Amino acid sequence: MKIKAYLNKNQFHKAPLSCLDWSNNEEIYSVSDDHQICKWSSVLRENVEIAKLPEDFIPTDLHWTVSKSGGKGGGDSLLISSNDGRFIILNKSARLERSIAAHTMSITSGRWSPDGASLLTASEDGIIKIWSRSGMLRSTVIQSDESIRCARWSGNSQSIAFCQNGYILVKSLAANSKLTKWRAHDGLILSLSWSPTLNLIASSGEDLRYKIWDQQGVNIYISQTSDYVITSVEFSPNQDLLAVGGFNVLKLCSSNGWSYNNCRFNSPPLGSIYNIIWSPDGTQVATGSSSGNLVFGHLFDHQLYSKNLKVKTTGRKSIFLKDIVSGSTDVLDFPDRIINLALNYGHLVVATPNQIHIFNENYINTPIIVDGRSDTKILELGKKFFLAVDFSSIWIYSYTGRLHLNPRFPGSQAQIQNVIKRLISIGLDVLAVRDSSDTSVIYIFDLMPGASRQVEPLAINTKTHVLEVATCRSGAPEDQYLVYIDVNRELFIISTKGGNDETPQKIGTQVMSVMWGSATNILVGLHDNCYSIWYCPKESSNDQILLALTTITHESSEFGKNVALESFESAVITFCSSGALFTINVNIYCEIMHHCLIAGQWQKALNICRIAQSTVLWATLAAYASKHNQLEIGEEAYSAALQIDKVDYLQYIRSLPPGGPEQMAENSLMLGRLIEAETILIHNKKVKEAIALCIRMHNWRRALDIAEKSQINLDVVLIERAKYLQALGKEEFDTRFLKIEK
Incomplete structure (x- = not known):
């Protein structure tokens, strides 16, 4: 991933430009000490003067409300704050709606909340106030003697982060909540950004560094000392990216801190970069400078890999496609700029502002085009269907371009703005999405045609807040599972089919992220300094000994710090660390055995275990055999895994009438399904x-x-x-x- 930046040659502000924002994905509004409110189009590259502020109004911050249509229609309220303690609200036509004297000193930050329901003002008088959308004072959140340099909302509009001197403070808006405070920089903090998708806070200051923190103040990353002061940082609204600005330089970084590339402006010199802003779709960036210039940039060189295919964006509207095996290449051109793309299962799906293009790897020159899908912020491909999320709804399409499902759950229309990639997942036959208003509820939609859960989803109520969900992408239809990570970083698994005795089972702790294999129900999870592979996560979840035997944990320190999961295709897991990709293989015998078990080839699976003679393989086969009532194979597998108590119990089960209710009930009891065992007996x-x-x-x-x-x-x-x-x-x-x- 790289950023290509342009310096606007037609300088239209005569003073330093520090107040600007996107009103939609194509237009930027700006204002400086020359009092002119200007609109710049990224398409036409033209500037238009909209209005002029009064001479006594010196702007300090500018912010548009978040558009409910994702930025296409644009925000409808413009907030501008001044150095005399006032702020004004303008409509789209630049007509004055409100003018309010809010503070006794200069307002350093004036920001709409992400849900657009309120706004905050932070001032040099040490006070932060919350106002209604119409400009009515709701509460005074912070009162202190030290001036506040910068303040930002959290992604859920429930907390505020602000800085005073070298300290960062986080204040929840909940009643009687405590203030979290930590020393962040040696000098004055100049800029803050709170990621809406990752819940991370970035800061920069006069100590020539930028840093990344979690909301509790735990440090994630510290940059090297720069030659000049870092004046601005800003997270992308939809992607795991961070833009960093300094003197004559604009840098694109990962959300973990490491740098993708730098754009330098030495001839002519640009000066310090202020107030970096991302477009609502997260594909474009703009910033002002101390010289009054506007800098515009867009992302490119986004690379994806899937088996023998490599895809790379070479410009705003073009993609380079290469078959690594055959060496053949192709260039795909689009009428509009590319805002999202995904590659998997033999298909490339590309989203532009108004369309979705579906390419089959065998017929790359004849794409299927879906019209009417604007500003797609999430694309995820499944084996049968793919998921597209825009700013209005969730859409499930087949690879023929047919709309399969438009899932809705209680309050989904109001929550769609808060749906991020970690909170929604498409599997083989199901879709899982976490409720944004009640973060302990996960909704499961069935993708099978005619299923009742397409309209009335299954609601899974968890005990704590959920941070990430993932549904398995393969396996037999009856073996479909969901895993989720809660706020305590504990990993749970549950069947997506539901049932009276289905309760989430904990299978891991201190898990940062997880990913299912694309072809098998093998799960990989990332911890702080290691990673775990669950070869049989659900079938062994009721038995801690069996779970331990089928779980392998390895150190990840050899990959470096801030390791992230990139992909898990077939038997290959790819990690990313500081821009470098590292691949490891799962047990290939276990991968082959999983395919045999999906196909019901039990004898082949048994032969694989006899050849490999691995405890992990025997334990995995034992768990699967017990679930599918393969008692003879299960007895041999448990014996090879040295689970003698299980062998004795299986011998007792085999002594019961074959296929009878007693045998079936005892087998269910062995798997920990007490209600199922009881039901079998009563029904018979x-x-x-x-x-x-x-x-x-x-x-x-x-x-x-x-x-x-x-x-x-x-x-x-x-x-x-x-x-x-x-x-x-x-x-x-x-x-x-x-x-x-x-």
């Missing part, structure tokens, strides 16, 4: 056996319920309950049993 009119099962599990109330309802073995339940209490040395305490005894 094995009531006595169901009661005995509940007694074995010490589920006394359920045993009593079944006995009372069927009027069978009530005395047996009471006798066994008495023996149980006598063994514990306790008296009866359950009110239901006490009533029966009376």
